[in-house]
Amino acid sequence: MDPVFPQPHPVQLRGSKLAQWILQALGWKVRFDGLPTLQGMFVVYPHTSNWDFVMGVLAKWSLGVQVNFWGKGSLFEVPILGPWLRWLGGIAVLRDAPQGLVGQAVQQLQQARDAGRYCWFALAPEGTRKYTAGWRSGFYRTAVQAGVPICLVRLDFGTKALQATRFMHLSGDEALDMEHMARCFEGVRGYHPSQAAPVRLLAAQGEAAQPAGGDA
Numbered sequence: 001m002d003p004v005f006p007q008p009h010p011v012q013l014r015g016s017k018l019a020q021w022i023l024q025a026l027g028w029k030v031r032f033d034g035l036p037t038l039q040g041m042f043v044v045y046p047h048t049s050n051w052d053f054v055m056g057v058l059a060k061w062s063l064g065v066q067v068n069f070w071g072k073g074s075l076f077e078v079p080i081l082g083p084w085l086r087w088l089g090g091i092a093v094l095r096d097a098p099q100g101l102v103g104q105a106v107q108q109l110q111q112a113r114d115a116g117r118y119c120w121f122a123l124a125p126e127g128t129r130k131y132t133a134g135w136r137s138g139f140y141r142t143a144v145q146a147g148v149p150i151c152l153v154r155l156d157f158g159t160k161a162l163q164a165t166r167f168m169h170l171s172g173d174e175a176l177d178m179e180h181m182a183r184c185f186e187g188v189r190g191y192h193p194s195q196a197a198p199v200r201l202l203a204a205q206g207e208a209a210q211p212a213g214g215d216a
Contacts, residue, residue, distance in 0.1 A: 009034035009167070011118075019061035028055065031163045032063050035151075039109050039119045041143050042067060042164065043181075044153040045199070047124035049191035052155055056122070057088065059162045067122040068108075070101065089122075102141050109146035122153075126197045134202040140177070143170050152181060158189030174201055 012034045023030060044056060060067060066089060073092040076082040105121060112119035121142075125135035143150050150170065154163040166184050170177050182199040190196045 009036045011035035011038060013064035015064035016061045019058050023058055023062055026160070028058075028160045028162065030059050030062055031161065031165050032065075033165050035065075035120070036167050037149055038116065039113050039146070040121075040148045040167070041139060041150045042120060042122040042153050043139055043150050044122060044124050044155055045126070045185050046155065046188060046190035046196035047126045048129055048193070048195040050129070051157075051191050052124070052129075055155065055162060059164075060088075060122075063164075065120070066118065067120050069122045070105075102138050102145070105138075105142045106146045109142070109148050113146075113148075129192075129195060131195045132197045132202070134197055134200040137201045140170060140174065140201060144172055152184045154185060154188045155190070156188045157191045158193075 020030075044052070046052075059065075068089045068091050071085055071090045071092060076085055076090065076092040109119055109121075111117075123139055125139045126132055127136045139150070149167050151164050152166040152168065154161070156162070168177075168180065178200055185199050188196075
């Protein structure tokens with residue numbers, strides 16, 4: 001079965017003209033054709049700099065996309081920063097929750113689907129700006145268990161382009177799915193190219209990837 005969603009995507013959004021102007025002034029282009037479902041996950045790659053978060057937020061505003069992302073609980077306790085992160089869509093990680101981070105995310109996505117409510121998460125599967133040997137597996141387990149599609153977001157500083165047009169359902173065959181993702185991300189260049197991780201899953205350690213722009 002072809003994992004890629006066909007066009008057109010029925011969920012269309014309206015973004016900020018100001019954010020679009022800022023991106024254009026910075027020489028960036030954003031490609032986005034809507035969403036195929038009301039629930040899913042944005043997988044952003046590569047993550048090599050704090051600038052990834054800045055460009056991601058500008059792109060989010062320019063497209064009108066509402067996203068949730070995970071962050072360290074301590075960050076949400078900081079005055080001004082905490083409320084701002086929540087306003088952006090941040091959710092504090094409850095590391096002592098019995099179901100774990102993956103279980104929390106699966107539950108939130110399933111509840112949203114049952115209620116017919118919009119819910120998309122965004123994350124960087126590398127989990128850190130520094131070089132790692134691969135991706136954390138939390139996003140994969142979350143998408144498979146929740147039965148939601150992922151959007152492969154190319155954050156390319158080489159061409160100054162953010163592309164969020166490729167959607168796929170994960171089959172549960174990790175090798176096959178990661179091979180497809182590697183092809184989709186081929187040629188993308190991070191702010192620090194040498195720090196981009198190879199597109200492959202690490203052995204399961206911990207729960208899930210960190211939010212786009214966050215550190216492990």
